[in-house]
Amino acid sequence: MALDKATVAQIAALARIRLSEAELEPLADELLHILTWMEQLNEVDTSGVAPMASVAATGLPMREDLVTDRSCRDEILANAPRTARGFFVVPKVVE
């Protein structure tokens, strides 16, 4: 397999992590090293084996569709880097 700088840049864009040009090559080597190590799983015959997402034996439990929390807007906003009039503030997203 190959893992080039362009692929790393593409993964980083998907993960929303800014990487500098200088970081791409060492990261490509590092990730390739790890992914190659992972490929030993190809030795295992998994035909007909169901994938396991969780060991929890039960399905998702159902509950009444009720509001269970009191109003806590200000407590939540207290941790936000920027707020205004009871809202989170982010850079403009609509032109």
Add this chain to the structure above:
Amino acid sequence: MKDPSLLALTLAQARDGLARKSFSARELARAYNEAVSEIEPLNAYITPTPERALAMAEATDQRLARDEALPLDGIPIAVKDLYCTKGVLTTAASHILDGFHPPYESTVTDKLWQSGAVMLGKANLDEFAMGSSNTTSYYGPVENPWRHRPERQIGDNRPLVPGGSSGGSAAAVAARAALAATGTDTGGSIRQPASFCGIVGLKPTYGRCSRWGVVAYASSLDHPGPMTRTVRDAAILLRAMSGHDPRDSTSAPVAVPNFEAALTGDIRGLRIGIPREYRADGMSGEIETLWQQGVEWLRAAGAEPVDISLPMTKYALPTYYIIAPAEASSNLARYDGVRFGLRVEGNSLDEMYELTRAAGFGAEVRRRVLIGTYVLSAGYYDAYYLKAQRVRTLITRDFVTAFERVDCILAPTAPSAAFAIGEKTDDPIAMYLNDVFTVPPSLAGLPAISVPAGLSGDGLPLGLQIIGRAFDEETVLRAAEVLESAAQFRHLPSFVAGGGR
């Protein structure tokens, strides 16, 4: 006041001493607050909370005066800084959670405070619990209170890692600066640091302790659990931490036994599986010897060792290092600079996300998020992620088959004793190999405990691990206590609070 004898007590002894009024909860809290200051050079705590400890101890003393003691009344505990604590800085040892004061309390810590426990502070860890050495913390590495034997230090007196990710919790308990601690274990993060620091660490069954309010790393693998000085203490603390929680959809609706009552000392007839695949290449001879010694101890107590096979063992690590980063890449998407923590301003929303996450995540977290993103991305999902999930099924089946023949399994906890800070940092896979014996039961969600069982040639603690059936912590604890009694591990680290260095 300073009374080193208070620091030497076990949790069970402190509980009994408080009940007999041999000392007050405030005296105990003061002694531990001083101990927390004294071990500052180890960097085991990110945020000590001495005032809160004294206020909680005061409340304990009032209850004791009214003879209304709660199960953990007055017990000073360190909380891994991955558990959200209401109004107290919670960092996950990451820059990206700068200044985060949760408006809520995690279920497990809430249960502890409801049981009367006293919070000493928030313990250091690997960033987002990603690491096996506690060197990835934004707040700096934790130092193990143990050092090589003096005669072995010639040329190598470097400080050692406490293991990870619950390294601060383990170091604090070992150095007598917490009577017990909470940890979390995703691939070994309770058991491996317990082994490296000479204490007991228990990863309960998946679903036994609620994950609600614990900062998520890999949701299908994250297990809160106790870290203590003795097996009995682990049984006591586990009971207080356990129980069904409707706010965690994977929390198991099962009754919580009195785990302490399971410590009968009687393991006659118990069948102990010895997995042949755990004789990994490169395992040190002294660990092999200790493991064999463990078999003999259990046999002498009337248990029956049984050779078993867990053929998928060698595939557990690559399976884990696909599944855990995949889940992490999804869980860590929430750190976006909008609602909490660090923000680095940008000209667009995407730029703000990218700059915030670049500045906020350390190298190992970034590496795992990128790996996770890759294995989940279109074109690679089947080859890596689905493949790993299928192998996980096979690994779990190995254990199911083994437990048809045995009641629990004995294995080493880690392939080595503690190593020096700075070692194994060049190659991520060398670091991942630390988890070779702890990851398989993590993937299967099984209870597993590490018990200090002996010293390496360098004078460092080594743990043995007992793995049990799902929701059978009682057998695990019973066998672990027998192992503990036989091992008679009475060694102390070179640096303990109240004892100097």
